[in-house]
Amino acid sequence: MSARLQGVFAPVLTPMEDRLAPATGKWIAFCKQLLAEGCTGLAPFGTTSEANSLGLEERMEMLDALVAAGVPAAQLMPGTGMCAFPDTVKLAAQAARLGCGGVLLLPPFYYKGVSDDGVFRAVAEVIERVGDARLRVYIYNIPPIAVVGYSLAVIERLLAAYPGVVVGMKDSSGDWSYQQSVLERFSGFDVFSGSERFLLANLRLGGVGTISAMANVIPAKIRFLYDNSLAENADQLQEQLDRYRAATRDYAAIAALKQILAERSGDPSWLNLRPPLVPLSAEAARELLARYAAA
């Protein structure tokens, strides 16, 4: 079994060609760049990656290409949670086979008001059907978008049923009290904060790091706090990070991050987004870039 994942992960933005196909070559180069700049690992196919606007085949081809291009699979935690478990099983099985350090598992998110038992069974079906001892599952809790989330009772049941397989989570609830409850209640369960704004608090309670959209644009700064979380000035480092978030938080998150990358790289194709997402207006883009530059 490989070392467990920790540190700073980027849910990698997905560059798109003008016809909105994934720009896989550019994406692989961006993945390598993020690792070079400070990410300890990558979570491709996250919410920020527009993964839920990518089809199963697209994701499978991209993941194969990424590993074939030499990005170490052990540092990857691809998002594999789709609405239909046969699709989730295919993608998670591929990730395990490639040696990915883990998979990030959204619950099925179409049907609402589902029971804890239903969420448990959804995860259990995937684990049983993948049937690969290499599979490591990180559950992905993001009720602000998926609406369906993971309750503490579900986590407890998963840990009892699948010890050593369900090993951690990404919490993007935005609710620190929830994340704190998970950190305090389940020892040995590796909690990544879904936002770098809770990174220091997460580490101080035994969390293992962050999978943060902002790591697409400021990986080195987030990594610096991660590496210096015990330093005297750690709170100041956290405050510095918070300024970047404050500069972007009034804008649609994925469009804003792509805008920053387009500006930085001089490559306007970074502005391409799959519907239902749309680019920022010209005015919002100017405002965002000015605020970001001043952060």
Add this chain to the structure above:
Amino acid sequence: MSARLQGVFAPVLTPMEDRLAPATGKWIAFCKQLLAEGCTGLAPFGTTSEANSLGLEERMEMLDALVAAGVPAAQLMPGTGMCAFPDTVKLAAQAARLGCGGVLLLPPFYYKGVSDDGVFRAVAEVIERVGDARLRVYIYNIPPIAVVGYSLAVIERLLAAYPGVVVGMKDSSGDWSYQQSVLERFSGFDVFSGSERFLLANLRLGGVGTISAMANVIPAKIRFLYDNSLAENADQLQEQLDRYRAATRDYAAIAALKQILAERSGDPSWLNLRPPLVPLSAEAARELLARYAAA
């Protein structure tokens, strides 16, 4: 161009084998039975069909099999709206190629808080990429589950951009004032009520019928109201239908309908549901069946 769709459609329940694969043979027989019992058409792969727990390949194979088995494609309005437009395009193109009377199009439903412009572009991309003159799109508005819906402004824009292609909708908002607004504002736009409880009101304002989960269990009764909406006793007929809904509404809808079919057919495999859905408890099942029998 074939006659436009109207009447009573069932979003067909999907029977599953014990290992949760679609029981395609049983499903085809059930589809034929529903048409024989009074449905004017079928909307396979709706919410009630657990379609969002079915993978793309599964849906494509089932649709091919259904038409190959002799169910008239012109009477079909399969659900084709998935999160990722390449998947939606594949399924909608197949439906058009097979000669389906229409496709029922959910908006992409993962990302929340999306703009009208984003929803419009999502539909536009599908229509443009399918690129088949036979395609007829019915938009599917179901914000209680999909969260993302279709505003009046989006409908207006779609009708202006794609006249004769975007031809109608299924409204499962549960919000009669919304449905009334659509009926009053857009003439020649074929509105199906997503619930038979609004069937009479829908027809009286120029709507074309209902695509109703209850049509899986009482197709003849709903059809009778549809055929007699101008009769003196139409309100009483509507009240009769409402009693069946009242008998089931306190239970998880899809589980409840499958419970009724299991009871009626003597085939317990009708109880199989894909996670995150789960069967009713034994106690709830008993209670439901008693209330339904007394309706």
